[in-house]
Amino acid sequence: MIVGAAQADITPDFEVELSGFAARTQPAVGVLNPLFVKALYVEDGPERLLWAHADVIAVDAQFVSDFRAWAHEFLNLRPDQVIFSATHTHSAPATTLGIGIQARLVARTRSVAAVDSAVAR
Numbered sequence: 384m385i386v387g388a389a390q391a392d393i394t395p396d397f398e399v400e401l402s403g404f405a406a407r408t409q410p411a412v413g414v415l416n417p418l419f420v421k422a423l424y425v426e427d428g429p430e431r432l433l434w435a436h437a438d439v440i441a442v443d444a445q446f447v448s449d450f451r452a453w454a455h456e457f458l459n460l461r462p463d464q465v466i467f468s469a470t471h472t473h474s475a476p477a478t479t480l481g482i483g484i485q486a487r488l489v490a491r492t493r494s495v496a497a498v499d500s501a502v503a504r
Contacts, residue, residue: 385426393437395476398442402440402477411476418475433458434466439478441469446478 394417397408418438425432433454446466454460469478 387424399476433493440483
């Protein structure tokens with residue numbers, strides 16, 4: 384069995400709207416704790432799995448589809464071998480609406496996944 388793990392900081396360095404509370408009327412005013420995307424790669428004979436997990440409220444279906452397409456192109460993984468999950472924290476950026484943070488999440492997740500699978504080999 385081959386296993387690899389990696390993480391990247393996805394804490395925004397720009398003003399963002401937080402998610403989860405309709406009564407919130409202002410953007411975030413600072414950072415209490417950093418946000419991460421983490422990846423785990425497992426290979427056991429012909430079976431392979433890439434699991435990425437981010438400290439965000441959610442990601443939309445298109446994000447997951449795009450990530451699976453990227454994993455297929457660069458890591459030769461089938462869609463059923465790629466999982467993406469979120470902590471569902473209400474103290475993180477609104478990723479399903481915030482283009483800036485979603486773009487950063489995409490870039491960091493891809494770099495973590497690539498490093499992760501390379502480390503495992």
